[in-house]
Amino acid sequence: MANTLVAQDEKLDRTKPPKPGPPKDVLFPDYFDTTLPNGINVLVIENSKIPAVSVRLVFKDAGSYYDGGKFGLASLTAELLTKGTKNRSATQIAEEIDFLGGSINSGSDWDGSYVSLSLLKKHLDKGIGILADVVLNPTFVEDEIARVKEQRISSILQSKDDAGNLSEKKFYKVLFDQHPYAYPSEGTEESVKILSKADFESFYNNHYGPENLILAFVGDITKEEAINFVNTQFSNWNKSSSENRDIKLYLIDDTKPSSVYIVNKPGAVQSSLRIGHIGISRNNPDFIAVTVMNTLLGGYFGSRINYNLREKHGFTYGARSNFNPRIYPGDFSVDADVRNEVTDTSITLIIGELKKIISEEVSDDELETVKNYLTGVFPLQLETANAVASRVINLKLYNLPKDYYSKYISTINSLTKQDILKAAKKYIRPDNLFIVASGDADAIKDKLKKFGDVEVFDADDKVLDPPLEKGE
């Protein structure tokens, strides 16, 4: 089915791909980095491509790792910052920031709490005044607390409709067990219900302070302008927030034989799969080797897992594997949504790929493709000021070496097939998998027994079936 080429085209040889031009150097952009006497780490990532600025605050040791059993506490504390201060009501904050055409957002994940302001440069003066107010003077008023709690509980309820969400939550719960990472940052219906004004005030007092604050200015702003803003708004902040912070480490048993957990979604036409085990922390020195190995395994479209399940078998719209590193080791997992009839076959194929990557060296060609891909997309990932800022903030949040990004490309290129096999053997364990499927239990349960003990739960995490060996 070819459109015929005309004669003038004869000289053009279309049979071979054209050669690339000479590569251009990729340099990680310079940034300004200083620490103030009160402990605030100020970063300035300058880029004047568009006349806009974001100001991003990251509070370390203020994530939901520190919820202390009150799941959702860190996240709702962050949300409540913008819902009233000593100087402004929630409505005033909304009106003032909307009028500037900008936005203030706040939230948390497991490792930190975040507040960010984005707007055009011409409105920056006013915007930073509001930003400083919400960070320094939140009041946690009862009426707003009731409102955000009701919103949150509804969101948690709503998330039970989503198969991917159900399998992810169940996966983290069985994987992390007693560890704080076992619970979603957003909290649970039960935990959110009982959070009180005193909880929010105490979390704020213990986890928000200048000495754990990274304050990044991003975009069309000079370091002099940034420092001037910090001096006006944040230099008198001298509270110490760290004395009550309880840093507890948790051990996880990751040697259990593989087991299966089904979250029942009656009538579902697909199973949403999450298969994996404990992964690595973000500052693990093997992180880049693990990234290359995982990319080849399931980290990009051309990966083994996606090719096998999607392009070869047509079982799924997409399948991928991820190491989700955090301050403490996060998870390694493969996820895919597959139709009911091929749920067990898909799991078999995934486990097959995990076994293969730990037992055979990858081919030269596969490794070269992945190296080219990761080093080639690196400058694509640095296109916007905010994308650069996220990486600079990560250096700080996860205590990575200062030259991490300047050495990123050379580190990738230095890796050998043996390094990849070593990383796979060390960090992937196909016999110790937590296999979670959210889907129609009646349709898939029996076929999943071959992978390990099967337990069935409902969307509220109540046990529906005992393990099959014991019951039925």
Place this chain on the structure above:
Amino acid sequence: MFISAKSFEAQSKVEFEEFDLDNGLHVILHKDGTNPIVSVNLWYHVGAKDEDSNRTGFAHLFEHMMFQGSENVGKAQHFEYIQKAGGTLNGTTNQDRTNYFETAPSNQLELLLWLESDRMSTLKVNKENFDNQREVVKEEKRQRYDNAPYGSRWGELMKRAFKNQTYEWIPIGSMEDLNGADLSYAQEFYKKYYSPDNAVLVVSGDINYDEAKELVIKYFGGLKSSNAKKKTYKEIIFNQGEIKDVIYDNVQLPAVYFGYKIPGAANKDIYALEVISMILTDGKSSRLYKGIVYEKKIAKQINSFVWDNELGGMLIISATGFKNSNPDEIDKEITLQVNKLMSEEVLDKELEKVKNSIENDFLTNLQTTMRKADLLAHFWTYFKKTELINTAIDYYLNVTGEDIINTAKKYLNPDNRVILYYLPKKENKVN
């Protein structure tokens, strides 16, 4: 200070060059050397509205085929070439167009053009790949529509609002038509729509205009056009009487969807409709958020957007309730606020707020070479006026209070809308 006096426009203006090849391919080049990367974005002017009513989903299924190999590129090699070059890529299909785009280090531009021109001229579709991608698309439909909460909402809205008109179905199509899609029609479809005279090619990023132009001519200049005629699109009917329906879904929370029919993307009323949408739901101080979510607490979230297809679309307003919310009450409040737009002039301060937000969105949209490429293709395809990438903002900023009243009166009356309630199926309630 001289530096800070640089004007807004000068700092953010998108410079470009454009020309037509003899075969009808429209080409737009935009130089932005900030980063050593380049984006190619190729729009074919074909989408779901070009499908026959018994072949829904075909344009999108065909999009998948475009990654399956051509004369000089084997199966899976399209992805492999680009990823091996350090690039990212994808394609999407909507009601009016199908686009293919990739971003890569700028020294790889020629490779991208070689790949795009090869599949524009010599695509190979075989049964094995066709059947494989049919299954992939069926899984996509299950994952994103059938198995997803509220996943059917856009399809259900369109099929009511556009019954027996253009845009009656959404691009994913029906399972029945996907199962029935045949290979021989793929050949015909390809020949008709995947022709240089039905496409616009944008190259955006770290380029040299002369070199890029030469490369485009080298790879695309020799391709032949189909000169095919498109079908006559069915007329879009306004004010066909209010349509209200209830859908029971696997959901915990009730939701309400409003769709008011609006004209095509290039109609000047779209600017005022965008402003109206923002007055209603942009930001926490917006009328509907403040009224329904914050003060009355009868819904947990509210959104709106202008779905501006080429020939006609909808202003959508969607609200998700709490577990015990009464959808009638949400419906009543939204209608009240919408009616107010027709009777009371917006205050200057509120209008200024919305325009500040539009200005912000407009500029933050211009940050990446890919986003700019997509906007350039958009303004060419639907307006034949590429310069709008720099000037469309003025039309928004010129919308007056009177424009808003007139536009609201024209499109936002009950006779011109569809309302759908999504309610939990009884047996699926948790708690």
